[in-house]
Amino acid sequence: MFQKVELRLSGSGGQGVILAAIIMADAAIEQGINAIQTQSYGPEARGGASKAEVIISKDEIKYPKVTNCDILLALTQSSYDKYIASLSKNGILVADESVNVNRDALYKIYRLPILDTAQNKIGTHMVSNIVSVGVLYALIGEDVISKDVMMRSVANRVPPVTVDKNMRAFEEGIKLIRNN
Amino acid sequence: MNCSENTQKYYRVNRLPHIWCPGCGHGTLLNAVVRAIDKENLNKDEVVIVSGIGCSSRAPGYLDFNTLHTTHGRALGFATGLKLANPKLHVIVIMGDGDSSAIGGNHLIHAARRNIDITAVVFNNDIYGMTGGQYSPTTPYGDFATTAPYGNIDRPFDLCSLAQGAGATYVGRGTAYHVPLMQKLIEKGIENKGFSFIEGLSICPTYYGRKNKKGSAFKMQSFLKDNCVDIKVAEKNSEKGKDKIIIGEFYNNPKPEYTEGYQVIIDKFQKQGRD
Amino acid sequence: MSNNHGYKLYQGNEACVEGALDAGMRFFAGYPITPSTEIAEISSQKLPKVGGKFIQMEDELSSMAAIIGGSLAGVKSMTATSGPGFSLMQENIGYASIAEVPCVVVDVQRGGPSTGMPTSPAQGDVMQAKWGTHGDHPAIALTPNSVQETYEYTIKAFNIAEKYRTPVILLMDETVGHMREKLKLKASSEIEVVDRKKPSCSPKEYVAYRPDEDMIPPMASFGEGYRYHVTGLTHDETGFPTNSNEISGKLIHRIVDKVEKNIDDISFFEEYKMEDAEIVIVAFGGTSRAVKSAVDEMREKNIKVGMFRPITIWPFLEKQISKVADKAKEIYVAEMNLGQYFIEVDRIAGKKCHVNKINKVTGELFTPKEITDAVTGGRL
Numbered sequence: 017m018f019q020k021v022e023l024r025l026s027g028s029g030g031q032g033v034i035l036a037a038i039i040m041a042d043a044a045i046e047q048g049i050n051a052i053q054t055q056s057y058g059p060e061a062r063g064g065a066s067k068a069e070v071i072i073s074k075d076e077i078k079y080p081k082v083t084n085c086d087i088l089l090a091l092t093q094s095s096y097d098k099y100i101a102s103l104s105k106n107g108i109l110v111a112d113e114s115v116n117v118n119r120d121a122l123y124k125i126y127r128l129p130i131l132d133t134a135q136n137k138i139g140t141h142m143v144s145n146i147v148s149v150g151v152l153y154a155l156i157g158e159d160v161i162s163k164d165v166m167m168r169s170v171a172n173r174v175p176p177v178t179v180d181k182n183m184r185a186f187e188e189g190i191k192l193i194r195n196n
Numbered sequence: 197m198n199c200s201e202n203t204q205k206y207y208r209v210n211r212l213p214h215i216w217c218p219g220c221g222h223g224t225l226l227n228a229v230v231r232a233i234d235k236e237n238l239n240k241d242e243v244v245i246v247s248g249i250g251c252s253s254r255a256p257g258y259l260d261f262n263t264l265h266t267t268h269g270r271a272l273g274f275a276t277g278l279k280l281a282n283p284k285l286h287v288i289v290i291m292g293d294g295d296s297s298a299i300g301g302n303h304l305i306h307a308a309r310r311n312i313d314i315t316a317v318v319f320n321n322d323i324y325g326m327t328g329g330q331y332s333p334t335t336p337y338g339d340f341a342t343t344a345p346y347g348n349i350d351r352p353f354d355l356c357s358l359a360q361g362a363g364a365t366y367v368g369r370g371t372a373y374h375v376p377l378m379q380k381l382i383e384k385g386i387e388n389k390g391f392s393f394i395e396g397l398s399i400c401p402t403y404y405g406r407k408n409k410k411g412s413a414f415k416m417q418s419f420l421k422d423n424c425v426d427i428k429v430a431e432k433n434s435e436k437g438k439d440k441i442i443i444g445e446f447y448n449n450p451k452p453e454y455t456e457g458y459q460v461i462i463d464k465f466q467k468q469g470r471d
Numbered sequence: 472m473s474n475n476h477g478y479k480l481y482q483g484n485e486a487c488v489e490g491a492l493d494a495g496m497r498f499f500a501g502y503p504i505t506p507s508t509e510i511a512e513i514s515s516q517k518l519p520k521v522g523g524k525f526i527q528m529e530d531e532l533s534s535m536a537a538i539i540g541g542s543l544a545g546v547k548s549m550t551a552t553s554g555p556g557f558s559l560m561q562e563n564i565g566y567a568s569i570a571e572v573p574c575v576v577v578d579v580q581r582g583g584p585s586t587g588m589p590t591s592p593a594q595g596d597v598m599q600a601k602w603g604t605h606g607d608h609p610a611i612a613l614t615p616n617s618v619q620e621t622y623e624y625t626i627k628a629f630n631i632a633e634k635y636r637t638p639v640i641l642l643m644d645e646t647v648g649h650m651r652e653k654l655k656l657k658a659s660s661e662i663e664v665v666d667r668k669k670p671s672c673s674p675k676e677y678v679a680y681r682p683d684e685d686m687i688p689p690m691a692s693f694g695e696g697y698r699y700h701v702t703g704l705t706h707d708e709t710g711f712p713t714n715s716n717e718i719s720g721k722l723i724h725r726i727v728d729k730v731e732k733n734i735d736d737i738s739f740f741e742e743y744k745m746e747d748a749e750i751v752i753v754a755f756g757g758t759s760r761a762v763k764s765a766v767d768e769m770r771e772k773n774i775k776v777g778m779f780r781p782i783t784i785w786p787f788l789e790k791q792i793s794k795v796a797d798k799a800k801e802i803y804v805a806e807m808n809l810g811q812y813f814i815e816v817d818r819i820a821g822k823k824c825h826v827n828k829i830n831k832v833t834g835e836l837f838t839p840k841e842i843t844d845a846v847t848g849g850r851l
Contacts, residue, residue: 041480053651055649079764244694270563273535277543280541
């Protein structure tokens with residue numbers, strides 16, 4: 017039975033990991049369970065490290081920050097290097113295939129072509145955050161958030177003219193896990 | 197200060213006598229403001245007089261309008277809030293030279309830039325009078341003040357050029373001697389739908405005058421009389437304007453006004469509702 | 472499309488604007504500063520849609536001046552800033568206090584002093600919220616710890632400002648301002664909105680600063696026909712400056728008393744697992760989220776610990792803290808500064824029990840573990 021999941025999404029500024037985290041939290045709230053999204057960022061609007069966190073829980077969430085990271089998303093090498101130590105040993109690492117990861121670990125590892133899927137299947141790196149949302153959603157599962165609700169949150173939170181591309185990106189993200 | 201029948205109704209007579217020194221030019225300049233308001237036939241209930249801190253800032257207290265005596269330099273900030281919140285108000289701001297261009301210099305240029313419909317009148321006596329005669333941003337180079345005991349090495353502002361450069365759409369300079377001109381400039385400033393800046397050269401016999409051996413108030417007024425030349429005269433004959441203080445209407449170029457611009461946004465987006 | 476439970480995901484800063492609009496805010500003047508900027512941005516977007524006004528001023532000095540002007544024109548007004556801007560606003564916060572102009576000032580705290588840590592949480596403005604402006608004056612500051620509370624206490628901040636004719640500080644922190652969690656907006660029928668007391672007499676009879684029995688003078692707006700004088704100088708009941716020492720003294724007493732003597736009306740706090748608590752942790756804002764979690768963890772180990780959370784930071788909740796100290800063996804004050812609120816707690820509780828500090832100024836929110844370690848000496 018699902019109780020709680022703590023996610024940390026990391027990448028470089030401009031990759032949209034904060035929006036991805038907001039969408040995850042939004043869907044959970046719409047589903048009627050609890051969620052908190054937080055972030056930390058440097059002075060740069062583009063480049064630099066970017067980190068966002070989401071806690072999704074059936075119970076009230078008191079402490080808003082991730083203390084026991086269940087799932088870590090790392091889209092860049094530097095974000096992997098910076099946050100990998102914080103991943104719980106029973107956790108899941110989702111890294112872009114461009115990231116060199118230490119295979120000698122207890123946590124489960126998914127090395128997936130997230131950036132490549134965005135660029136080459138959808139046609140723009142701009143949607144790599146929504147490919148990531150698809151990946152994370154596939155890992156959390158439909159029993160936590162229904163697919164309808166999840167898709168609505170994606171559609172509501174991306175720029176209106178990009179909805180189609182982002183819906184496709186979302187589906188491609190799910191496939192990356194299903195076909196893995 | 198004598199109030200004529202016409203203007204007495206604009207004064208809070210029970211607040212008089214005023215605090216200004218004998219010979220000070222401020223009372224004369226204030227009267228020009230009042231006469232201009234009378235001429236423009238403004239509804240007393242819709243007039244707000246705002247001031248900052250200093251000798252000039254005591255002016256609103258003597259006037260029977262909505263009056264707001266604020267903090268040093270910030271009069272235009274308060275005035276901007278009042279005008280934007282209720283554009284029906286006629287907002288007239290009275291400031292001193294230090295008030296408007298030292299501590300309040302940033303607010304002056306930005307109010308001018310926005311072209312918000314405020315009439316700013318500066319009573320410029322070239323000195324900090326309230327605190328006892330320190331040099332201000334308009335004290336002439338080389339003059340003396342209690343904080344310039346060896347002569348002032350700051351270069352003074354030309355307030356009208358400053359306001360015009362910052363975007364004021366009506367700019368003029370009068371003096372405590374050239375009262376009809378002063379009144380006319382304020383009238384036209386009130387009529388201008390936008391930011392109007394009128395500098396009134398005042399005299400401070402108590403501090404600036406004594407520090408700089410300028411003589412009596414009468415002599416200081418005579419100086420204004422003899423050394424000011426209207427811009428129209430100076431433009432026709434540059435010889436006449438040479439080494440003189442130029443007065444008159446410098447700039448009158450209406451531009452879109454701020455609160456009207458904001459109303460356009462409201463009209464366009466209000467129908468969309470809050471969400 | 473809306474769900475059926477009514478909750479939506481909101482950011483703390485967003486919730487602040489929603490609360491302000493529900494309370495009747497129709498004027499906002501501000502200057503961009505992290506981590507409060509979203510409040511200005513969302514205000515700029517939403518205010519014209521409800522017929523309100525937004526202006527980005529040239530600095531915080533004039534932002535504060537502009538909202539006082541807006542309020543004098545009869546429009547409920549707010550500004551939002553962070554530490555450096557809050558410092559600049561102090562000048563005219565004092566003006567609003569002495570001239571009794573209702574307004575709301577939001578301070579989303581960040582690390583300081585000076586530019587400090589713009590994107591990081593801190594609670595270093597506790598004392599500034601009370602003593603930032605010179606002279607004796609009333610101070611009211613409310614500190615929410617969640618997005619829902621930010622919404623609700625922004626409404627309360629306006630209501631208190633209107634009722635007592637005084638500036639009210641909403642003292643947020645980066646954690647609460649930037650986090651997103653669920654919020655249920657209230658239907659307008661469920662929202663209590665307080666408006667300033669207006670004069671019931673004619674303009675001729677109006678004495679602008681003559682207080683009623685409740686110590687608060689009715690307030691006319693500029694432009695309504697009551698032509699009165701407002702000044703930052705000490706003044707008599709007419710609103711004009713006075714040279715009388717006695718009248719000046721009476722004025723300062725009244726503006727302080729109108730708040731201090733109504734403290735019960737504005738005392739908000741939460742008690743968490745306090746019934747049998749021997750150890751009490753006092754915490755507020757973002758810090759209290761870590762403390763609440765820590766209290767749960769310690770309770771699981773049978774440690775009798777609870778949390779007292781002041782939501783009203785100023786005026787200081789002397790009565791409640793004194794009561795806490797009567798029962799507690801030990802009190803900890805946890806805050807993201809070096810012990811500002813501690814000074815007040817220790818002043819009252821220190822006579823009755825031992826009061827300890829738990830402090831953090833690294834620009835990060837406390838972790839629950841840091842709290843449990845501090846309380847248990849790392850034994851947990």
